[in-house]
Amino acid sequence: MPNFTTEQIRTIMDATDSIRSMSVIAHVDHGKSTLTDSLICKAGIISAKAAGDARFTDTRADEQERGVTIKSTGRGPVDFEYDDDDGKGAKPHLINLIDSPGHVDFSSEVTAALRITDGAMVVVDCIEGCAVQTETVLRQALAERVKPCLFVNKVDRCILELQMEPEDMYQRFRKAIEDVNVIIATYNDELMGDNQVNPDKGTVAFGSGLHGWGFNVERFAKIYAAKMGVDKDKMMKRLWGESYFNAKKKTWTNVMQPEGCDKPLPRAFCQFIMTPINQLMRAIMDDQKDKYSKMMETLGIVLKGDDRALTGKPLMKRSMQIWINAADTLLNMIVSKLPSPRQAQKYRVENLYEGPMDDAAANAIRACDKDGGLMMYVSKMVPTSDKGRFHAFGRVFSGTIATGQKVRIQGPHYTPGSKEDLNVKSIQRTVLMMGRSVEQIADVPCGNTVALVGVDQYLLKSGTITTIEDAHNIADMKYSVSPVVKVAVKVKDGKDLPKLVEGLKKLSKSDPLVICTTEESGEHVIAGCGELHVEICLKDLREEYAQCDFIVSDPVVSYRETVSETSTQTALAKSPNKHNRIYLEAEPMAEEISKDIEDGKLGPKADAKERAKLFREKYDWDESAARKIWCWGPETEGANVVVDVTQAIQYLLEIKEHVNSAFQWATKEGPLCEENMRGIRFNLTDCTLHTDSIHRGAGQIMPPTRRACFAAEMLGKPTLQEPVFLVEITCPQEAMSGVYNCMNLRRGCVFEENPREGTPLIQVKAYLPVSESFGFVSALRQATSGQAFPQCVFDHWENMPGNAMEVGSKMNELVLAVRKRKNIKVEIPALHDYLDKL
Numbered sequence: 001m002p003n004f005t006t007e008q009i010r011t012i013m014d015a016t017d018s019i020r021s022m023s024v025i026a027h028v029d030h031g032k033s034t035l036t037d038s039l040i041c042k043a044g045i046i047s048a049k050a051a052g053d054a055r056f057t058d059t060r061a062d063e064q065e066r067g068v069t070i071k072s073t074g075r076g077p078v079d080f081e082y083d084d085d086d087g088k089g090a091k092p093h094l095i096n097l098i099d100s101p102g103h104v105d106f107s108s109e110v111t112a113a114l115r116i117t118d119g120a121m122v123v124v125d126c127i128e129g130c131a132v133q134t135e136t137v138l139r140q141a142l143a144e145r146v147k148p149c150l151f152v153n154k155v156d157r158c159i160l161e162l163q164m165e166p167e168d169m170y171q172r173f174r175k176a177i178e179d180v181n182v183i184i185a186t187y188n189d190e191l192m193g194d195n196q197v198n199p200d201k202g203t204v205a206f207g208s209g210l211h212g213w214g215f216n217v218e219r220f221a222k223i224y225a226a227k228m229g230v231d232k233d234k235m236m237k238r239l240w241g242e243s244y245f246n247a248k249k250k251t252w253t254n255v256m257q258p259e260g261c262d263k264p265l266p267r268a269f270c271q272f273i274m275t276p277i278n279q280l281m282r283a284i285m286d287d288q289k290d291k292y293s294k295m296m297e298t299l300g301i302v303l304k305g306d307d308r309a310l311t312g313k314p315l316m317k318r319s320m321q322i323w324i325n326a327a328d329t330l331l332n333m334i335v336s337k338l339p340s341p342r343q344a345q346k347y348r349v350e351n352l353y354e355g356p357m358d359d360a361a362a363n364a365i366r367a368c369d370k371d372g373g374l375m376m377y378v379s380k381m382v383p384t385s386d387k388g389r390f391h392a393f394g395r396v397f398s399g400t401i402a403t404g405q406k407v408r409i410q411g412p413h414y415t416p417g418s419k420e421d422l423n424v425k426s427i428q429r430t431v432l433m434m435g436r437s438v439e440q441i442a443d444v445p446c447g448n449t450v451a452l453v454g455v456d457q458y459l460l461k462s463g464t465i466t467t468i469e470d471a472h473n474i475a476d477m478k479y480s481v482s483p484v485v486k487v488a489v490k491v492k493d494g495k496d497l498p499k500l501v502e503g504l505k506k507l508s509k510s511d512p513l514v515i516c517t518t519e520e521s522g523e524h525v526i527a528g529c530g531e532l533h534v535e536i537c538l539k540d541l542r543e544e545y546a547q548c549d550f551i552v553s554d555p556v557v558s559y560r561e562t563v564s565e566t567s568t569q570t571a572l573a574k575s576p577n578k579h580n581r582i583y584l585e586a587e588p589m590a591e592e593i594s595k596d597i598e599d600g601k602l603g604p605k606a607d608a609k610e611r612a613k614l615f616r617e618k619y620d621w622d623e624s625a626a627r628k629i630w631c632w633g634p635e636t637e638g639a640n641v642v643v644d645v646t647q648a649i650q651y652l653l654e655i656k657e658h659v660n661s662a663f664q665w666a667t668k669e670g671p672l673c674e675e676n677m678r679g680i681r682f683n684l685t686d687c688t689l690h691t692d693s694i695h696r697g698a699g700q701i702m703p704p705t706r707r708a709c710f711a712a713e714m715l716g717k718p719t720l721q722e723p724v725f726l727v728e729i730t731c732p733q734e735a736m737s738g739v740y741n742c743m744n745l746r747r748g749c750v751f752e753e754n755p756r757e758g759t760p761l762i763q764v765k766a767y768l769p770v771s772e773s774f775g776f777v778s779a780l781r782q783a784t785s786g787q788a789f790p791q792c793v794f795d796h797w798e799n800m801p802g803n804a805m806e807v808g809s810k811m812n813e814l815v816l817a818v819r820k821r822k823n824i825k826v827e828i829p830a831l832h833d834y835l836d837k838l
């Protein structure tokens with residue numbers, strides 16, 4: 001296939017119906033990067049040789065060492081001619097491919113990749129089957145309304161290593177597909193229609209990414225349909241499932257051993273597909289030249305040039321690639337089974353757009369209208385070769401973005417009507433990113449991805465770019481993981497401090513999830529999702545962004561402050577002028593409520609009516625409480641709320657804003673050890689307010705509100721919540737005792753053990769407190785002689801037992817230790833510091 005120029009790509013970009021954008025997602029090591037490479041290689045961006053040596057998609061040196069993809073890269077575009085049999089011949093298509101990392105610590109990259117694509121190729125290793133990360137990424141895909149297709153990978157191993165018979169392979173494939181479909185059924189969204197993947201619909205392919213071959217049932221159905229003179233769709237149904245061909249009678253049946261047959265018939269899938277594949281591969285590997293030459297002739301495999309001299313494995317690979325080329329199969333599948341931007345945005349608009357579904361922006365996104373107003377979402381900041389600068393990379397959902405165009409750059413905190421987090425600027429330059437290279441392009445219409453130069457000054461990590469004056473934001477991405485592991489960094493040489501501070505800013509921009517903060521003590525803290533994530537961040541900081549030497553503390557975890565009971569009395573606090581009084585009570589909120597708030601379902605941006613209904617029906621809140629939530633915090637959307645339960649108080653609404661501000665401040669740094677609060681409902685039970693507004697301004701209302709929040713928390717048997725990982729381990733039975741030993745030493749708790757069908761392996765699921773997870777991976781390897789590999793992903797917050805106010809208790813000691821580490825006064829403040837008397 002020919003290489004192509006930027007002009008050619010630009011031309012296809014206008015043909016919205018010929019564009020497909022898709023992510024390749026999978027559990028770590030199931031073969032995403034290998035498969036992506038073989039696809040990109042096919043389309044002629046890089047030569048086959050280069051693909052073997054240096055991986056195209058794994059562009060970072062440390063990825064190549066580790067063999068894990070760390071940042072999503074490998075974006076096509078792939079130019080592909082597809083003939084949809086409409087009689088008009090092959091049409092060029094533009095395929096944007098995004099490989100994403102499988103390691104859980106980088107799942108934010110998966111989220112960013114899914115946001116800008118409409119389809120997902122889910123890769124499953126047929127030996128290991130559907131794994132934990134398969135479920136996580138698939139769930140994320142469906143939540144973003146991204147349509148899945150399946151690639152059952154590493155089939156070569158079944159044939160060559162495990163020497164499996166076709167029927168056994170069929171059973172294994174069927175199981176993998178079923179498992180995937182169970183997940184799809186669980187998380188499916190009706191608006192998208194049926195998303196089940198099915199071999200007889202052509203949405204499942206099988207093959208070997210490594211060897212570059214693959215097929216779906218459709219591919220063989222085309223061949224056999226032509227041979228037998230039947231309809232292709234009918235043939236597809238026959239080539240999967242309970243379908244057998246009775247050669248004697250020349251009839252199809254769905255009974256394995258029909259009357260009159262002396263032995264069971266082979267399944268059609270095996271007879272017509274797996275057996276020929278099996279035989280050809282084995283004949284070549286066994287050097288049975290007569291046999292394979294004959295087969296190749298019937299199958300129409302013609303070797304050219306140097307290929308004719310090949311033998312053994314190289315010959316096997318080459319022949320398979322010629323016969324059932326993986327890239328051909330997959331590109332066909334992508335074009336015919338995955339939606340174009342225009343089809344996808346019809347149903348994605350509701351997930352994507354925060355504003356009303358009938359305004360100009362919503363309509364333009366829904367129609368994928370390139371002449372409509374511009375709506376673009378920046379999903380990530382990609383470092384440029386110019387050190388310290390970033391390309392703002394994302395997708396245009398409506399309109400066309402052009403160099404020099406004047407646009408509104410709306411950050412995540414922007415709300416329509418305000419000026420906060422808003423910049424109106426001209427776009428310096430629009431560019432096209434292809435693997436490692438960047439090409440200038442004058443403009444890019446909707447349905448495509450683009451990178452912008454110069455926008456990094458105005459957006460931290462993500463945001464909306466629009467020309468529509470009153471457009472709301474495109475919803476920010478929700479992550480399934482949380483930055484709960486922290487390290488503190490300190491420069492070795494004081495004069496490097498400015499470098500470090502500047503470096504931290506850049507680090508924070510480059511990664512969607514990392515959070516860099518400066519504590520009051522001047523300590524710089526980096527928070528990531530796990531040990532590996534933090535390690536990579538530190539490496540980037542040292543080598544790229546700060547380029548100076550620094551000392552790193554041992555990793556620690558974030559906690560959340562919460563209450564385990566309702567306050568034993570109402571907390572009262574008076575304003576500095578003594579004329580205003582605030583009365584608050586704290587009570588614990590159900591964990592489910594906190595989660596729903598964090599997911600946005602019960603947050604400030606949820607539809608008010610729906611939200612009230614959910615509170616009422618699912619959580620039994622009374623009608624008025626559900627409607628009188630004043631605010632959420634910290635950061636205006638955290639899992640703590642203030643509910644107004646007062647009765648007829650004059651001027652009350654005039655202090656709402658001040659209460660809200662104080663609440664943000666209080667929930668961000670709680671009284672126990674200045675951690676975020678979580679899961680607390682504050683009831684504003686009463687207040688006394690001065691009649692003259694001058695005497696009840698922010699300066700009078702904010703301090704007592706904060707103090708009352710603190711006192712109310714301290715009166716509610718306060719405790720800490722600690723982050724807990726979900727750990728998945730797949731290992732042989734004999735390694736299980738090592739797994740249990742390791743878990744027991746670390747407060748871990750195994751809650752599920754599943755034998756993997758057809759293998760000696762067991763899949764174990766367990767909960768492990770994040771604070772116990774440091775060094776866990778290597779300890780586990782040691783305890784199991786390297787047979788167990790864990791994947792840890794943040795799962796939930798868990799209340800720790802005890803009362804932080806009880807001096808000498810374990811909880812109290814933990815709180816004091818955190819205070820000490822943070823360099824704040826070691827004693828917990830006393831209740832009377834915050835609680836006033838009447």
Ligand code: GDP
Pocket residue numbers: 026027028029030031032033034035067068069102153154155156157207208209210211
């Ligand atoms: P990723 O983590 O999903 O990106 O997986 P990689 O593409 O890095 O592959 C992980 C490992 O599996 C590598 O050692 C690959 O060589 C190997 N691999 C990938 N695809 C295949 C395949 O089709 N057959 C075999 N036998 N090995 C494969």
Ligand code: MG
Pocket residue numbers: 032033034067068069100101102
């Ligand atoms: Mg990879």
